[in-house]
Amino acid sequence: MAILTMREALNQAMREEMKRDPNVFLLGEEVGHYQGAYKITSGLVQEFGDWRVRDTPIAEEMIAGVAVGAAWVGMRPIAEMMTFNFSLLALDMMVNHAAKYRYMSGGQIRCPMVMRGPSGAAAQVAAQHSQSLESYFAHVPGLIVIMPSTPKDAKGLLKAAIRDDNPVVFMENEVLYNIKGEVPDEDYVIPIGLSEVKRTGHHVTIVAWSRMCYHSLLAAEMLAKEGIECEVVDPRTIRPLDEAPIFDSVRKTNHCVIVEEAWPQASVGAYISDRVQRECFDDLDAPVFRVNAPDVPMPYSKVLEKLYVPQPEKIVEAVKQVLA
Amino acid sequence: MPKKSAALKSRASAPAKSAPPAAKASTAARSEVVKPLAPGKTSKGAPPLDRAEARRLYRQMLLIRRFEERAQQIYVEGKIGGFLHLYIGQEAIACGIMSLLHKDDYFIGAYRDHGYSLARGADPKPLMAELMGRATGISRGKGGSMHFYDIPNGNFGGDGIVGGHIVVAAGMGYAIRLRGSEQCVVCFFGDGAINEGAFHEALNVSSLWDLPVVFVVENNMYGMGTSVERASAVTALHERGAAYNMVHLPCDGMDIVKVRDTFADAFARARKEKKPTFVEVITYRYRGHSMSDPGKYRSKEEVEKWQEKDPIARLGMFLLDHKFATGKELEAIDKDVMVEVDDCIKFSEESPWPPAEYMYEDIYVKTPTLNWRAVEKDPAWERSLPDDRVPVIYPPHVSQGVK
Numbered sequence: 001m002a003i004l005t006m007r008e009a010l011n012q013a014m015r016e017e018m019k020r021d022p023n024v025f026l027l028g029e030e031v032g033h034y035q036g037a038y039k040i041t042s043g044l045v046q047e048f049g050d051w052r053v054r055d056t057p058i059a060e061e062m063i064a065g066v067a068v069g070a071a072w073v074g075m076r077p078i079a080e081m082m083t084f085n086f087s088l089l090a091l092d093m094m095v096n097h098a099a100k101y102r103y104m105s106g107g108q109i110r111c112p113m114v115m116r117g118p119s120g121a122a123a124q125v126a127a128q129h130s131q132s133l134e135s136y137f138a139h140v141p142g143l144i145v146i147m148p149s150t151p152k153d154a155k156g157l158l159k160a161a162i163r164d165d166n167p168v169v170f171m172e173n174e175v176l177y178n179i180k181g182e183v184p185d186e187d188y189v190i191p192i193g194l195s196e197v198k199r200t201g202h203h204v205t206i207v208a209w210s211r212m213c214y215h216s217l218l219a220a221e222m223l224a225k226e227g228i229e230c231e232v233v234d235p236r237t238i239r240p241l242d243e244a245p246i247f248d249s250v251r252k253t254n255h256c257v258i259v260e261e262a263w264p265q266a267s268v269g270a271y272i273s274d275r276v277q278r279e280c281f282d283d284l285d286a287p288v289f290r291v292n293a294p295d296v297p298m299p300y301s302k303v304l305e306k307l308y309v310p311q312p313e314k315i316v317e318a319v320k321q322v323l324a
Numbered sequence: 325m326p327k328k329s330a331a332l333k334s335r336a337s338a339p340a341k342s343a344p345p346a347a348k349a350s351t352a353a354r355s356e357v358v359k360p361l362a363p364g365k366t367s368k369g370a371p372p373l374d375r376a377e378a379r380r381l382y383r384q385m386l387l388i389r390r391f392e393e394r395a396q397q398i399y400v401e402g403k404i405g406g407f408l409h410l411y412i413g414q415e416a417i418a419c420g421i422m423s424l425l426h427k428d429d430y431f432i433g434a435y436r437d438h439g440y441s442l443a444r445g446a447d448p449k450p451l452m453a454e455l456m457g458r459a460t461g462i463s464r465g466k467g468g469s470m471h472f473y474d475i476p477n478g479n480f481g482g483d484g485i486v487g488g489h490i491v492v493a494a495g496m497g498y499a500i501r502l503r504g505s506e507q508c509v510v511c512f513f514g515d516g517a518i519n520e521g522a523f524h525e526a527l528n529v530s531s532l533w534d535l536p537v538v539f540v541v542e543n544n545m546y547g548m549g550t551s552v553e554r555a556s557a558v559t560a561l562h563e564r565g566a567a568y569n570m571v572h573l574p575c576d577g578m579d580i581v582k583v584r585d586t587f588a589d590a591f592a593r594a595r596k597e598k599k600p601t602f603v604e605v606i607t608y609r610y611r612g613h614s615m616s617d618p619g620k621y622r623s624k625e626e627v628e629k630w631q632e633k634d635p636i637a638r639l640g641m642f643l644l645d646h647k648f649a650t651g652k653e654l655e656a657i658d659k660d661v662m663v664e665v666d667d668c669i670k671f672s673e674e675s676p677w678p679p680a681e682y683m684y685e686d687i688y689v690k691t692p693t694l695n696w697r698a699v700e701k702d703p704a705w706e707r708s709l710p711d712d713r714v715p716v717i718y719p720p721h722v723s724q725g726v727k
């Protein structure tokens with residue numbers, strides 16, 4: 001196994017899939033000659049040329065729409081959003097086109113595309129550039145939504161997303177791009193819709209994905225020193241949600257904390273919370289506890305930003321509260 | 325049916341005037357400024373209409389007209405629901421364009437889409453059944469009037485989001501370039517759609533990347549109740565093509581011969597030079613925007629003035645002039661078409677309603693990259709059908725590079 005950063009793992013996934021299947025191509029702002037705004041696509045234009053690694057004008061609806069149209073006629077495009085904040089300009093393509101035409105045509109169309117890019121807060125880029133908008137996409141039947149937390153998951157799931165015949169929204173996290181982890185050397189994919197228990201424990205279940213899974217694992221380590229054993233379940237895929245491992249864990253620990261970087265209202269965590277209380281009502285010793293960003297836009301100042309993103313300390317506190 | 329009207333005659337010999345770029349022409353004046361095709365050096369136009377093709381097109385245009393007239397009737401009877409946008413008056417555009425498309429070309433349009441499918445030669449029975457929400461509908465009763473698709477014939481049909489599909493068409497063109505095939509894409513949209521950002525984004529890249537897409541704005545003078553003059557700073561809509569360094573021209577959409585000539589050149593440009601074209605087809609919608617629109621924003625005289633240019637009557641005249649048909653034969657074609665439409669309604673009424681399971685089908689593709697245990701109780705996944713129903717609609721050869 002090699003030790004790779006999330007950035008390298010994502011790059012490998014795309015390179016390998018582009019080599020494997022000539023129908024795979026990549027497009028987005030600065031993905032080619034600039035080597036990617038976050039250098040995820042570094043080296044790809046040199047290897048595959050301008051048509052398969054297409055630098056586009058700044059036009060998100062077009063980027064997503066070109067991916068949709070190409071996918072409908074048999075290609076496997078990967079559309080990079082410079083960040084998911086800008087995907088709002090392409091939402092119509094995903095919600096009204098990628099997710100709808102199969103249904104409206106009675107199954108005549110398929111849309112094997114991936115929209116990917118960084119999501120979530122970065123470092124002091126303020127309210128418009130720091131959002132976690134996964135619930136926008138997870139709300140929509142017809143879409144798949146994936147949010148990996150480790151380099152291994154990122155590579156295996158991105159490869160699965162590219163091979164999948166459905167439209168996939170693949171949300172990375174800018175802060176995780178530099179984290180390192182073991183990545184298998186062989187060609188592998190991780191099935192979409194497969195939760196993973198990232199740490200076992202018997203006192204409390206923490207459900208968290210993407211950067212919040214990372215923070216939850218740090219919190220679990222801190223709590224272990226005090227004798228509290230957390231089980232951290234990472235759904236990895238937000239839609240479809242692999243619920244069984246979450247329920248199994250809650251039935252064992254009888255306590256549940258859901259951690260997400262997004263706002264609390266109408267969020268993915270709100271949905272998981274509903275599912276857990278419905279399926280595990282008799283097993284719960286306390287109400288499901290949720291940790292979220294505060295219900296406000298992201299402020300700029302670093303002092304305020306730190307308060308905003310759920311930190312491991314905040315998760316530690318939440319676990320103690322749910323166990324109290 | 326067709327009579328040689330004075331208006332048609334005078335129209336044919338009317339001297340061409342060109343509109344000054346910023347002219348705020350009234351809709352009435354606009355109808356007079358259609359320039360006849362100014363053939364460029366490479367302009368060849370379409371092959372002349374022979375007897376068989378002219379008669380086929382005449383029947384096809386009539387089929388669209390009668391199909392929609394009957395749809396309108398049964399809508400009033402409550403047999404069709406939702407939106408019903410009629411193409412009546414615009415038939416020459418779809419029929420002229422489709423008559424030039426190749427089997428493996430693609431097209432995509434907006435919700436006023438009955439004419440596209442019929443002109444592409446789709447069986448009208450499943451189309452009527454779709455309007456009536458039956459299981460035998462072309463989209464299994466899940467699309468309705470705005471969503472006719474027939475993918476094996478490259479028909480990506482109707483989009484209900486004004487302008488949205490224009491960027492999608494660019495994506496189809498991009499796929500063709502990547503593959504290196506000789507296909508092309510036709511993208512139909514309305515004068516209202518031209519003000520959406522999607523239009524701008526799509527035309528820019530289609531020109532920038534040399535995509536084989538023919539963009540067709542069907543300028544029927546109104547987007548719902550808003551006339552072009554009240555919606556667009558430039559009323560000669562094709563001139564917007566200049567902003568994208570794209571070949572652009574107007575075309576008389578009430579004359580199928582002119583439509584064919586204009587588009588034959590545009591398709592040649594797409595196939596050979598891999599270059600897009602932007603055509604403004606000037607036309608008129610006789611009926612309201614949809615069934616709920618009484619059309620209070622325009623005068624009876626204005627509508628009548630356009631009806632004098634009726635595209636079906638005009639092609640009928642062409643048939644008579646060229647001795648391709650007699651008046652009696654034209655009447656017989658009309659009767660035949662009406663019988664066909666009645667059969668469609670009969671077929672639809674006898675068709676079953678979609679069973680409840682249909683609700684959960686056709687959302688996802690059954691795919692091996694998924695953990696099935698996770699979704700076995702989710703009806704949207706559980707009832708997702710195997711993808712072998714989806715036809716492979718692209719040539720198998722894939723070229724690696726495009727130069």
Ligand SMILES: Cc1ncc(C[n+]2csc(CCOP(=O)(O)OP(=O)(O)O)c2C)c(N)n1
Nearest residue numbers: 436484485486514515516517544546547548
């Ligand atoms: C994005 C969007 N905005 C508004 C509407 C509502 N709407 C449906 S059709 C229409 C008018 C469009 O006119 P035009 O593009 O000229 O097409 P026509 O109806 O004349 O064929 C409007 C405003 C819509 N369907 N989609």
Ligand SMILES: [Mg+2]
Nearest residue numbers: 514515546547
């Ligand atoms: Mg219009």
